[in-house]
Amino acid sequence: xxxxxxxxxxxxxxxxxxVAACTAVNLELARxxxxxxxxxxxxxxxxxxxxxxxxxxxxxxMVPMIKRLAExxxxxxxxxxxxxxxxxxxxxxxxxxxxxxxIDASAYSMEENILRTQKVVELCHPQGVAVEGxxxxxxxxxxxxxxxxxxxxxxxxxxxxxxATQVDCLAIACGTAHGKYPAGFVPxxxxxxxxxxxxxxxxxxxxxGGSGSGDENIRMAVEAGINKVNICTDIFNYCRDFTQDAxxxxxxxxxxxxxxxxxxxxxxxxxRYIRLTGSxxxxxxxxxxxxxxxxxxxxxxxxxx
Ligand SMILES: [Zn+2]
Numbered sequence: 001x002x003x004x005x006x007x008x009x010x011x012x013x014x015x016x017x018x019v020a021a022c023t024a025v026n027l028e029l030a031r032x033x034x035x036x037x038x039x040x041x042x043x044x045x046x047x048x049x050x051x052x053x054x055x056x057x058x059x060x061x062m063v064p065m066i067k068r069l070a071e072x073x074x075x076x077x078x079x080x081x082x083x084x085x086x087x088x089x090x091x092x093x094x095x096x097x098x099x100x101x102x103i104d105a106s107a108y109s110m111e112e113n114i115l116r117t118q119k120v121v122e123l124c125h126p127q128g129v130a131v132e133g134x135x136x137x138x139x140x141x142x143x144x145x146x147x148x149x150x151x152x153x154x155x156x157x158x159x160x161x162x163x164a165t166q167v168d169c170l171a172i173a174c175g176t177a178h179g180k181y182p183a184g185f186v187p188x189x190x191x192x193x194x195x196x197x198x199x200x201x202x203x204x205x206x207x208x209g210g211s212g213s214g215d216e217n218i219r220m221a222v223e224a225g226i227n228k229v230n231i232c233t234d235i236f237n238y239c240r241d242f243t244q245d246a247x248x249x250x251x252x253x254x255x256x257x258x259x260x261x262x263x264x265x266x267x268x269x270x271x272r273y274i275r276l277t278g279s280x281x282x283x284x285x286x287x288x289x290x291x292x293x294x295x296x297x298x299x300x301x302x303x304x305x
Pocket of ligand 1: 178208209
């Protein structure tokens with residue numbers, strides 16, 4: 001079932017769990033991740049970043065492929081543009097059929113962030129496309145941004161931002177960061193921020209930079225009110241490490257078999273995060289009606305450059 005993050009995450013808020021949001025930049029990752037969701041009967045969110053699309057998996061080929069894979073399973077699967085920043089990428093993702101779009105204007109002032117996010121909501125909501133915004137700023141692990149408390153979300157800002165923009169999901173900054181943390185480093189999360197935003201709003205909350213954050217931190221973040229856990233680096237590195245190891249052991253590894261085995265590894269790591277977020281079996285909460293596909297017709301017919 002191809003659907004939106006709003007459809008998936010409203011249920012996660014209602015029943016107090018989180019959904020794994022996993023990056024897929026090719027067939028092997030997308031199919032392995034969806035196979036994990038199918039096996040565990042869990043809703044799943046696929047992430048595809050603006051930067052990743054510009055370098056590798058373009059929207060025109062990735063979206064139809066992921067939609068087809070989503071339609072072949074009964075579990076709800078959403079595809080979201082991750083960290084959309086430039087308007088051209090956002091409209092491109094919109095036109096090609098992403099069910100959901102993240103607008104990341106978190107590097108701007110509060111006022112500018114609200115204005116830019118409002119503009120995306122105005123584009124997306126009439127067509128049933130869900131929107132994620134970010135307040136506070138989730139930075140880079142390599143720069144130790146997760147430790148910079150001045151980047152953390154202020155709960156009062158989150159309330160104002162959600163009211164002003166009407167986003168369907170809110171990314172908050174509370175101690176995690178993107179990319180790989182230094183060896184041995186486990187981030188210290190401020191769970192109070194999550195609790196306060198959760199108490200003050202009904203909006204689903206996203207934790208970015210879930211990779212390497214530690215199982216206990218993720219469990220506690222979900223307990224505090226997180227509904228979407230973004231995982232990219234752990235999936236990439238898990239598949240890369242497998243490949244490196246496989247080729248070291250057998251330099252003549254058959255290339256097709258290597259791709260098949262990488263897909264199995266993507267399924268394995270995704271299953272781990274589905275279990276950790278508490279979304280196993282939650283597909284049963286969703287009716288098998290895909291109202292979103294009706295909206296797709298309107299989009300392809302009505303939206304041009
Ligand atoms: Zn992110």
